[in-house]
Amino acid sequence: MGIRWSRLAQLLGSTGLAILGATLANATTIDVAIDTSPLIGDTAVFAFDFIDGGQPDNNVTLSTLVSDGTPSSTSTTGSVSGTGPWQFSDAGSSFFNELLVTFSPMGSSLSFSLTTSNHLAGGGSLPDAFSMFVFDASGIVPLITTDDPTGANAVFLFDIGQGFGGMNVYTAAQAGFSVSATAVSPVPEPGPLPLLLAATAAWLVARWLARRH
Numbered sequence: 001m002g003i004r005w006s007r008l009a010q011l012l013g014s015t016g017l018a019i020l021g022a023t024l025a026n027a028t029t030i031d032v033a034i035d036t037s038p039l040i041g042d043t044a045v046f047a048f049d050f051i052d053g054g055q056p057d058n059n060v061t062l063s064t065l066v067s068d069g070t071p072s073s074t075s076t077t078g079s080v081s082g083t084g085p086w087q088f089s090d091a092g093s094s095f096f097n098e099l100l101v102t103f104s105p106m107g108s109s110l111s112f113s114l115t116t117s118n119h120l121a122g123g124g125s126l127p128d129a130f131s132m133f134v135f136d137a138s139g140i141v142p143l144i145t146t147d148d149p150t151g152a153n154a155v156f157l158f159d160i161g162q163g164f165g166g167m168n169v170y171t172a173a174q175a176g177f178s179v180s181a182t183a184v185s186p187v188p189e190p191g192p193l194p195l196l197l198a199a200t201a202a203w204l205v206a207r208w209l210a211r212r213h
Helices: 002-024 192-212
Strands: 027-035 044-051 059-062 071-077 080-082 086-089 096-103 109-117 129-135 156-159 167-169 178-183
Touching: 044 086, 071 080, 080 096, 086 096, 167 178
Parallel strands: none
Antiparallel strands: 027 109, 027 178, 044 096, 044 129, 059 086, 059 109, 071 096, 080 086, 129 156, 156 167
16 A cells, blocks of 8 residues: 555656646747739749757647648658648757648638747757748749848748747738738636646645655
8 A cells, every 4th residue: 555655646746747847838829821912823832841940849730721722732851741730840850841832723812820839949059940932833943032131032930939929921022922920829828836836736745645655
C-alpha cells in the first residue's frame, strides 16, 4: 500500500506541473484573405515556406485553401504533411519546408488561416519564419512582386514568437492585388497565478500523502 500511495503522490505532483506547463503554452492564429483579381485566368503557384531560424522548434498548421480558382496540383519539400490542412514542422534537420499549390486557372480570391506555436527564438537564433510567394507556372518567376525589403517578393512574412506583431504584409506592385491579415482572438485561458496556485496545491497534497503513507 505504501508503494501505491507513494506512486499516487508522484502522479499528483507531476500532473499539477504538467497542467501548468500545458496551459501556459500558447499559439497564434491568423485569418488571411487575398484579392487575386489581377491573376484571374492565369496559372499561379502559391508557395508557402517555413524556415527554421534555430531553437526552439515550432510548427505551423495551414488550413485548406478556399478559392474560386481551380487547384490543379500540390507538392511539398521537407517536413510538410497533410492534404489540406497541412502541418509544417522544423523539428530535427528540417530547415526548409515548402508547400506549392498550383491553381490553373486562378480565380479572384484566396483565403486561409494559419496557426503557429509561439516559441520565441533563443539567444543567437533568428526567429522561425512562415512566408508566402506567388509564382508563374514555372514556380520560379514571381507573378506578384512586392516591397519586401529582402527583394524576395514575399507577399507576407510571419516571424514566429512575436504573436500577431510578427506579421508583416507587403504591398504588391500589381494593382488590385491586396492582402488582409486578421488575428483570431484565442480562447481565454486562466491567468498564471491561479495556475501556479493549482500546481502548488497538487504538489503539497502529494507531499502530504507521501508522509502519511
